[in-house]
Amino acid sequence: MLKLLIFFGLLFGVFYFFYYKVKTFFTNLLTPPQTREKTSEPQSINKGEMVKCHVCGTYFPSNTGIKKNGKLYCSSECMSKDNQ
């Protein structure tokens, strides 16, 4: 009798595991990519908007760059290079 209980316990565990896998698979499949991008959007805002340096072309967060004459530079070095 105890063996039977263990058997059904394992069966239920395996069944539930596959049910969870299938459920997550279908929710990923049914969720359009647009809505998934929307959920990841606040994270990119927290990181800061990525902007391209006018001189070296490096991408950096806009809050860490140096702004001069409406242009953003990754460092003071690039800022002085652009003035030449």
Ligand SMILES: [Zn+2]
């Ligand atoms: Zn630069």
